[in-house]
Amino acid sequence: MNHIEVLKFFIEDTLSTYSSVNHGVFDEIRPQILKQIQLLPGFKNLTEKEREHYYNVAVREYQSVNPIEINPSLSLTKKGFRTWLTDQRKKEMPADYISRYLTYLSGKGRSQKVIDEISSSSEKILSKLGDPRSLQRFYVKGLVVGSVQSGKTGNFNAVINRAIDAGYSLIIVLSGTMEDLRSQTQLRIEEDVIGEGTLDIKKDTKGDKGVGTRRKFGEQGDKEQPVPQVFSITSYRSDFRKSVKESDFSLNNKNILVCKKNTGVLKNLLIWLSEYLNENKEKHDIPFLIVDDEADNASLNNLGKKGVEYASKINGHIRALLDLFTRKTYLGYTATPFANVLQDRNGPSANRWQVSYRLNGQQAEKTFSQVDNIFPDDFIELLSPPSNYVGAKQIFETVLDDSLKLPLVEIVRDSEAAFPARISIGDNKYRAATRDDVYPQSLPQSLKEATQCFILSIALRLSRLAEMRDSSLANPHHTMLVHISRFIPWQNRTKEQLQLYLLELKKDIENDLPNDQNRIYGAMEQVWSRYYANIVQNVRSYLPDGYQDEFLSSRNFGDIKNLLIEAIRDIDVKAVNSETGDRLEYSRDASGNGKKFIAVGGNRLSRGFTLEGLTINYFIRNTNYSDTLLQMGRWFGYRPGYVDCCKLFTTTDAVDKFDSTTRTIEELEVEFIKMNRLSRTPADFVLRVRKHPGTLKITRPSILKNVATVKWSYQDQLVQSTRFQVNNADLIQDAWNAFRSFIGEYASVIEYSSENGFFLINLQAYDLLRFLQLPNTFIDFEIRAIGRFIELCLEGNKLKNWTIAIKATGDGGVLRASETGLTADLKMSMRAGPKKDSGKFRSLFVTDGRFSASGRSANIVASGSDFALLLSESEKIKAEKAFYDEKDKDEKNNRTGKKANIPERVYREEMTDDHGLLVVYLMDLKYIFLQNIGDEEMKEMIDKNGIDTSIPLIGYAIGFPPISPDPGGEYVHGDYGIDEEEAAEEWDEQLEATED
Incomplete structure (x- = not known):
């Protein structure tokens, strides 16, 4: 345990004797705790000032983390479901991997309530997977739905840890279509599950990390209680390629692989696993788990509309992989489940899945059978984000959630000339822009102001550094996202212009007088007054219930002015695309300082990828895929100590789509909660999603392409x-x-x-x-x-x-x-x-x-x-009584002691x-x-x-x-009106998924 962890333990233990806690209590218990810890190892050699600093940080961290609330996950299961995970089985099952992981999370400053819910929800999900000790064949399909950037990775890593404890011996994590995301996921799996792997990306050094620093497994682990080590032959630098599959990889071990959803990679897996089969054996008999992150992207069968015999490449490979095993589970994770439940759901195909590959320099072919589909028939689990999560509902339009919206969004109105979505061809006619058109020659004023906001946000965070130093909640990195186009030439040109603009700003900030109101400092103060003065002063009034952040200390421009020189220093502009090869590698320097990136990108930064310390988002990407648009919201998530630094510069059109998608998700979550209460099945929820009018506005057109009609109600x-x-x-x-x-x-x-x-x-x-x-x-x-x-x-x-x-x-x-x-x-x-x-x-x-x-x-x-x-009076009383009876079962309502307001649905449903x-x-x-x-x-x-x-x-x-x-009626939509921009974007994504 580090200094902050120790102090938080003492604080929590001391406060357990108090009936109520207010801010004054922490000053009251300060002398007692400082006296208790002064002779402890690690504290006795510290000065009194250093011990005071650690105590102050521990108090702020405790005050920020302790109020966090999180509701339990909810689930729908198929009719007749009975779990294999009985109380007796739980007692018999080892908990080595999961207990190590949960202990590790505790040491990272996570709220105990959040850790308890991760533990509970992961166990609930495990109980719905196939039983890895079963002697019977099984194929279980489930889907976990969580909010964008809300911690789904933390949950699925908990599930993976539990799955290893339970007996799953091969786990394949499918992590998007981009190598950047796969590498990031690999590092996270090494940290949260394996316990060893890449330590320094640049030096490619390896060793113990993450959970492995808490407890080691395998030959180097606990000698008295040995635990088999899980192996990964994929690494930060290497997916499952030919050179990897020819290495020492044994299915006799416990293995976890992190792979892209890429036809070449999946083909390698198929060929290797089929060749690994013993003679006279058609399938592997080890328990197999696929965890499919971003399960609505690339995995779905967009060709199933043509019939049972057809499948898109990625979907066909996944289904063939699953059919190589007798006991298997497919578990998808997504924040936007619309495509998953609208996908074609064909039965088993009589045709064999053909795969072409090179063998000894010659073209060869192999055929495979497939499972029928990856539709989540068995269960759907809905995860609730913690109260310190900032998501779509805290920013965009809702109907049921009445929390005050954070004023983070700024409307961009001057981007069309610089980044045109369409090109004039005369006579008031236009065509969609292409990658070959003239790309921007100058930055729009809104992007210049967004860049100035980024510099101000760095300075604001630097001004709070002393208060957050040594806190596990502190993030040393600073990132700005510029998402302007899917066209690579436009991205690269924008990178060049941003570099020139930063040089100009840096020169002015370093050379102008800080008190000269007519030059750069005056201009920066105007930007501060427009974008930051109000939110920084009043941020606490915007935070939702259960969100407390003691590190959000108030500042004015005078407090940060002298930090602008340091703020603008060493900002690195990257165009993250396949042409430049630029990558975002977050590491600290010798002084512990993090990176400062302006990331200009398109598809490679649009899904799943975590941008560390993200504050400013310039997002004018034009797309009609509203579910994908929501996934592009890399600004959702957790921002301890800097939520008031964040800004989203975007267009009116994007706001409309975010609003529409947010309202639809909100309404369907309410439906899910209701169905959970009534013990309904995934099929019932699927039907409801299919019939929700809002779904038509946000679902990827290719899922519905060539379908004549769609039900709605x-x-x-x-x-x-x-x-x-x-x-x-x-x-x-x-x-x-x-x-x-x-x-x-x-x-x-x-x-x-x-x-x-x-x-x-x-x-x-x-x-x-x-x-x-x-x-x-x-x-x-x-x-x-x-x-x-x-x-x-x-x-x-x-x-x-x-x-x-x-x-x-x-x-x-x-x-x-x-x-x-x-x-x-x-x-x-x-x-x-x-x-x-x-x-x-x-x-x-x-x-x-x-x-x-x-x-x-x-x-x-x-x-x-x-x-x-x-309603009659008696009907009204009956409806209200049923509502309060249900609420009485809710532990959270019992704790608050508040009488809940009765929503309109209680009456309307009668x-x-x-x-x-x-x-x-x-x-x-x-x-x-x-x-x-x-x-x-x-x-x-x-x-x-x-x-x-x-x-x-x-x-x-x-x-x-x-x-x-x-x-329910029918919307007739023919080909769904896909325009050139949409079709081209979908083609780009298919190319990314099929690169070898």
């Missing part, structure tokens, strides 16, 4: 208008006039429920369809698809009756009955417009006139009970399938614009566009009850 869903156009006065007026006119038609039958605070209109479905056709201010709201779904319901004699409910008891201004045509006055709903410091929300509002309901959540529903309008509910929220437009008195920019926007703020903004929330059988 709104049953058992809440659908809301979440975005509005607020800079078009005529549109707002037309929507309000049409709404009042429609309401006027029903004046004689409008009821007012004073108990619930709603005006109610009961009408037939066809009248509701007419209401949905009224003019509106909605952006990205699928009125036509919703209308078509209701029509399909009517064909099945469902949703014949509807109620339009108009909310009358908001917190906004009063609308008189004479203005609305209703029978009484109402108070409008109140939704806040974006403040000046709200980043992308403000930019999109002021510049594009786009309003999302708030900076916390796009949810316009005022209260979950709004959807109890169609509605009958012949009656739907549309709730109208009339939002106070004056408050949206003028919540802050004196906001001159908003006043100017009102005057410029002639906005009448006395008119409300109209929002809909439509509650669809559960409907069985599901009337």
Whole structure:
């Protein structure tokens, strides 16, 4: 244990006697603990100042790590599932590898709650894999879903450690299609599982590392309790190539290989494993596990649409590999499971899988049988990220999650000229840009400012170095990602220009006077004021519950100004692509300082690869693959001591796609949780994903290519208008006039429920369809698809009756009955417009006139009970009781002692399938614009566009009850409209996966 670990142990032990803990307690226990440790080995030779430093770091680390919460993983299993991992089996099974790994994680400063959940979830996953001690043949297929950059690697390394303990003797980790990612994964496996391997990349030195420094296995390990060492013949520098397969590799050992999803590599494996078979033996009889990282990328069968006999190369090789073994498990990991559950799911093929290769200089062929598919029929496990994780839901639009969004996103509007996605061919016609077009001649201003932000972020982190020194949470590296194009010439040219720009900045910073406001220091202070002043000062107010970071000390520009010279020193610009051969190798110098990289890249930096100390992201990549776009979010993850340094410069189009994908994932996670509660199966979840309308927007087109139709459904869903156009006065007026006119038609039958605070209109479905056709201010709201779904319901004699409910008891201004045509006055709903410091929300509002309901959540529903309008009192009480009974089982809710708010689904799910509910929220437009008195920019926007703020903004929330059988309709999409850019990008990825 190092100094910080020892002190944290003493702190935790001392605090265990306290009934409550506040900041003052740490000063109170300081003398006691410093006295206890002063004679311990490693402490007695330290000065009093050094012991004080270690204590202060340990306290901050403890305060940052201890509050972290993490929910347990959830799972869906196939019908009739029974685990082999009984209590008796657990007692008999060794725990050498997993206990060593968990102990190692503890020493790296991980929260004990997180370590406990890694232990628990990995055991749950192991219990669903095939039993490696079984004498019966088995083939188990599972999928683990976690958030991007949230620690999936840590989980699958825990599973691998448990699998070795359980008896799996050959494990192949498939790690993306890029060698950079494979090498990174190899190093992580050596550190977390094997315990030995490459220590210094440049010198290629090898030795004990990671878990191996805690306890050694094998011949050099514990003599009294010997544990077989797991071997890896792949290394940081070498995948499974011909020279490797001819080396001393025995299946009598426990082996783990880290391989690319590459046709040449997988072919080598197939040939070697088939040749290793004994005579008269068709298959290997050792327990075999494939762990497929980024399982939605390259592994799936994109040719299965042509029939059972067809498979894409990577998929065919994986299936042939699996069929070489009698006892095998396929375990996929991904953050975007859409493609995995939408993939073609053909049965076993009668055809043999043919592989061509060179043998003694001659062309040879070998045929293999295949397993039918790698579809996760047996189980799907959903991992929850810890509360200190910053992911899509903390940055982009959500409906259910109401945490305040971190203002990290800055909208880029000047990149099209420098990095055009399309080229003019005259007569207002365009074509997609190609790698042969003229690439950028100058950097856009936004990229220059992003580079200045990177320098400021380094200086800010350097200013906190003394406070974080010796903490296991400290990251010494600094990285900026510039993701501008998949075209290599564009990347290389951008690298050159960035190098020239950095030289210019370095010269100015080193030579100008720090107090000269008219030169570089003045310019840098302006950049600080625009991008950093607010977030650095107020970052704690943006952190979600359970996220505490005691290293985020406040700073102003004066605190960091003198560190700019050091900050800009030794920044290395790399173009990470196949042409340059540039690589990101993170190592420390003799003084312990890390690297400073600006990484310019495309596909090689888009999936799985971890960029250490990433702060600034300039991301204007144009792609229609929204699930891939989410995977490109290398900025998601953990940023102890520097989350307020981070910025994402991106386009409006990218924000829209991130928002859409985030909302869809959020909704499907809720479905998963519900299905887990109801003990449903993977097949049920697959069906739900397939029918979710949002899935069509985010799934890789090749998965659906040439498919005539795709099912979709709104049953058992809440659908809301979440975005509005607020800079078009005529549109707002037309929507309000049409709404009042429609309401006027029903004046004689409008009821007012004073108990619930709603005006109610009961009408037939066809009248509701007419209401949905009224003019509106909605952006990205699928009125036509919703209308078509209701029509399909009517064909099945469902949703014949509807109620339009108009909310009358908001917190906004009063609308008189004479203005609305209703029978009484109402108070409008109140939704806040974006403040000046709200980043992308403000930019999109002021510049594009786009309003999302708030900076916390796009949810316009005022209260979950709004959807109890169609229930009787007894039905409402019954629904609430069932909800609280379920919550009482939740240990986390019992700990907090808070009574949970009841979500709308609790009531909506009790509605009958012949009656739907549309709730109208009339939002106070004056408050949206003028919540802050004196906001001159908003006043100017009102005057410029002639906005009448006395008119409300109209929002809909439509509650669809559960409907069985599901009337789900079909989107006809033909070839899915793949354009040249998409087709070319997919071709590039296929080339990367097939390079030998």
